[in-house]
Amino acid sequence: MEKFLLKYFTLIRVIIAIAIGIVISIFLIYLISEEPGFSLKSFLLGPFLSRSRLAHVFETASPIIFCGLAIAVAFQAKQFNVGAEGSLYLGAALGTAFGVSTNMPAFIHIPLVLLMAGLAGAMWSFIPAILKARWQASELVSSLMLNYVAYFIGLYLINFHFRDKEAGFLVSYQLPESAWLAQFIPGTRIHYGIILALVFALLVYYFLYHTTTGYEIRITGFNERFARFGGISVFKVIILCQVILGFLAALGGMTEVMGIHRRFVWQNLGQPGYGWDGVIVAIIGRNHPLLIIPASFFLAYLRVGGRVLNLMSDVPAEMITVIQSIIILLITAEAFLSKWKYRITVRQAERGSTA
Amino acid sequence: METILEAKNILKVYGNGVIANRGVSVGVEKNTIHAIVGENGAGKTTLMKIIFGIEHAQGGEIFFRGEKVNVRSPHDAIQMGIGMVHQHLMLAPDLSVAENMVLGNEPRRVRFFLDTDKAVEITRRVSEEYGLPVPPDKKIKDLPIGVRQRVEILKALFRNAELLILDEPTSVLTPQETEILFKTLKNLKEQGKTIIFISHKLKEVKQIADRVTIMRDARVIDTREASELTEHDIAHLMVGRDISFERLPQPIQLGEPVLLVRDLSYVNDEGILVLNKISFDVRSGEILGLAGVVGNGQTELIRILAGLLDPSEGEISLNGERLVGLSPRKIRELGLCHIPEDRMEDGVAEEATLEENFILDRYFKRGFSKGIRLQWKEISKHSRELIEKFNILAQSTKTPVSSLSGGNIQKVVVARELSSDPELIIAAHPTRGIDVGSEEMVHRLLREARDRGKAVFLASADLDEILKLSTRVIVMYNGEVVAHFQDMSKVAAEDLGPYMLGVQREEAVSGKVSA
Numbered sequence: 001m002e003k004f005l006l007k008y009f010t011l012i013r014v015i016i017a018i019a020i021g022i023v024i025s026i027f028l029i030y031l032i033s034e035e036p037g038f039s040l041k042s043f044l045l046g047p048f049l050s051r052s053r054l055a056h057v058f059e060t061a062s063p064i065i066f067c068g069l070a071i072a073v074a075f076q077a078k079q080f081n082v083g084a085e086g087s088l089y090l091g092a093a094l095g096t097a098f099g100v101s102t103n104m105p106a107f108i109h110i111p112l113v114l115l116m117a118g119l120a121g122a123m124w125s126f127i128p129a130i131l132k133a134r135w136q137a138s139e140l141v142s143s144l145m146l147n148y149v150a151y152f153i154g155l156y157l158i159n160f161h162f163r164d165k166e167a168g169f170l171v172s173y174q175l176p177e178s179a180w181l182a183q184f185i186p187g188t189r190i191h192y193g194i195i196l197a198l199v200f201a202l203l204v205y206y207f208l209y210h211t212t213t214g215y216e217i218r219i220t221g222f223n224e225r226f227a228r229f230g231g232i233s234v235f236k237v238i239i240l241c242q243v244i245l246g247f248l249a250a251l252g253g254m255t256e257v258m259g260i261h262r263r264f265v266w267q268n269l270g271q272p273g274y275g276w277d278g279v280i281v282a283i284i285g286r287n288h289p290l291l292i293i294p295a296s297f298f299l300a301y302l303r304v305g306g307r308v309l310n311l312m313s314d315v316p317a318e319m320i321t322v323i324q325s326i327i328i329l330l331i332t333a334e335a336f337l338s339k340w341k342y343r344i345t346v347r348q349a350e351r352g353s354t355a
Numbered sequence: 356m357e358t359i360l361e362a363k364n365i366l367k368v369y370g371n372g373v374i375a376n377r378g379v380s381v382g383v384e385k386n387t388i389h390a391i392v393g394e395n396g397a398g399k400t401t402l403m404k405i406i407f408g409i410e411h412a413q414g415g416e417i418f419f420r421g422e423k424v425n426v427r428s429p430h431d432a433i434q435m436g437i438g439m440v441h442q443h444l445m446l447a448p449d450l451s452v453a454e455n456m457v458l459g460n461e462p463r464r465v466r467f468f469l470d471t472d473k474a475v476e477i478t479r480r481v482s483e484e485y486g487l488p489v490p491p492d493k494k495i496k497d498l499p500i501g502v503r504q505r506v507e508i509l510k511a512l513f514r515n516a517e518l519l520i521l522d523e524p525t526s527v528l529t530p531q532e533t534e535i536l537f538k539t540l541k542n543l544k545e546q547g548k549t550i551i552f553i554s555h556k557l558k559e560v561k562q563i564a565d566r567v568t569i570m571r572d573a574r575v576i577d578t579r580e581a582s583e584l585t586e587h588d589i590a591h592l593m594v595g596r597d598i599s600f601e602r603l604p605q606p607i608q609l610g611e612p613v614l615l616v617r618d619l620s621y622v623n624d625e626g627i628l629v630l631n632k633i634s635f636d637v638r639s640g641e642i643l644g645l646a647g648v649v650g651n652g653q654t655e656l657i658r659i660l661a662g663l664l665d666p667s668e669g670e671i672s673l674n675g676e677r678l679v680g681l682s683p684r685k686i687r688e689l690g691l692c693h694i695p696e697d698r699m700e701d702g703v704a705e706e707a708t709l710e711e712n713f714i715l716d717r718y719f720k721r722g723f724s725k726g727i728r729l730q731w732k733e734i735s736k737h738s739r740e741l742i743e744k745f746n747i748l749a750q751s752t753k754t755p756v757s758s759l760s761g762g763n764i765q766k767v768v769v770a771r772e773l774s775s776d777p778e779l780i781i782a783a784h785p786t787r788g789i790d791v792g793s794e795e796m797v798h799r800l801l802r803e804a805r806d807r808g809k810a811v812f813l814a815s816a817d818l819d820e821i822l823k824l825s826t827r828v829i830v831m832y833n834g835e836v837v838a839h840f841q842d843m844s845k846v847a848a849e850d851l852g853p854y855m856l857g858v859q860r861e862e863a864v865s866g867k868v869s870a
Contacts, residue, residue: 211727212719219711222704229663229701231684231714270419338370346368346413 021327046308066252067278083143084273091121091250128295191259394790438511644825690778
């Protein structure tokens, strides 16, 4: 039993954290809501109660997976670049610009638009990368600041050059149909972006754990001096992992545009926010590409539950964010339950020594 | 005899499941020098850390001066009268000796300001009381290691330590400095202090200790009067088998120079001349020893040879190929391997698995990858071979290196570097902090490499190691080669000391070194 606990300690800890988070949310909802039973049901079960809501979980998970993968590649090399949001925003804006200005058959238009968006995102994250590799500027600070720059460049581009004046909202022209990702389940908006996200999770997993370049990235993350000592070009790793981050994050944004909105719609600072969700799922999934998939679905479930709660009940939106944050906080707290683990370890070791 | 400290049935398990002390009991008698010896990972340092309050035991009791005590932190220990001088000295390098002395209970002027005059006065008084001279106004970073250590001892005495714990104090000292330390310790004993002395070096234990506790595998094997034991007995108890102490037979065949170093200089970021026109050769079939007090440019020299640091001037060639300006990988490809000075910083990635550590310098080669694809099956097979061949204690090839003991981690480094089929082996402190058994193995491997006609360049702070292995020896002081010994049969540790301390130097050494 105890051996089992030790082996699956991380998983068990996540489950307990979620349970505690939910208990705290129940408590909070009882404090706030006039009809706590109904509110609670909306939050926890809401996402499963209709076909469209369940579909919404899948739709939301797809860009989060891309951003989680993006962040994971950089974090594995211990490059704390948080620029997924900026690359996502600018990549999607430039990709949209390219998409609405061109017209070609779908089988070539789709990959080309994705490629353009990806390259734009990659070029954007090349900036903090080269600043770090060449001048040791903290990628955390520069990528954070560049997120704002990306936001305003993207906004300028869409509003002054690609704005659809007939739409009534501040949005770009619609992409030609040849650049749409099809929604393949009738009655939902689940599109091929989710398939692409899963494929990329596998690709990133293979890349990190089964290729020489992936090895270089991980070893640099484990111990940079060791990597240098063995002749790995740390310069190359620092640049490469961040460029990949930008590429993947931009794909997340572009697939969302091509699959759901079909035009560039994000006009407010903080929208769409998937870049930050990417950081969260990368931490929950311990930067492992395959664990990022369930982590993304879980976060998407929380987000959708929050939206249902907001629509259906009297719990204010701010409170929903608080509840979500508590759950995420508990999961990401590394030292949570570590004393318990330590006690089991000690008991096991003692038993092992007498045996 | 009165027992000042008694530890009973101490049990300590670390978070990763390693048991460092299992039922350890030791009694230390007042007014003695008590040595604790054992292989690395035997649990000596852990026991001391528990007594000093840095680590906490899961079981057992500690009695100090007859009373049961609960040491929660070093602060508690100091209050009780226990002082500890750590292996890596814990002094603020940019502060003066006096400032370091009073750190933590400073004499104040107007409540907030350090009374420097008073601090100097205190330092002088304590220094005279115990007969340990130190310069109160000098900054720690400007002092030799031996003097720094003396400051640490004084600091503990100033805090009224009755029991002084020294964790491998001689590992950083020259023979002359060691002599001075031993005089100091004997002096302190005369004044009624008790000293616990942790060491690997059996000769020193015999020389200074009254009683000896031998630890092996997290247990106490025995505590005996030092006079009852020979060095050989102690070694036998420590390792559990016999160990050879002979100097190695010298090679017959000396080959051509493999490594040529000419007029190598290095100025560091702070503008200090760390290496000053160094020239020497290492020939195939020999082990060239590099002696010197730590911090006289050896670290920089070795990093430059391995391509990890760029020299300011000078030339290096390996089998005729210029090395200056090449990347570490190219240099390795030319046949250099490097056992680094700091194994945890440079030698391994702790959280990575054994096999990931083994392939650092070869993952891109045939047999380990095809195109971009890593061949994990082949890698695991290769790793299992290395584990077997180098006798590494590990559960599997997928175990993280951090779960191994210090000696086994060093074996991982040695296994990787020596299995790369090198022409030149650079070994920096290859046995620092590892147990006698592993040490013997590393020495044997270096000797075997030498006999196969490889060139070996060995830097070590341990003079016994240098003398035991080297064909020739050069001594570095203050960034220069100050002495060169060709005939090792006539050299003893005491002959090297004056050169290491810069008291003496050979004229026109650089001409002689290139044999």
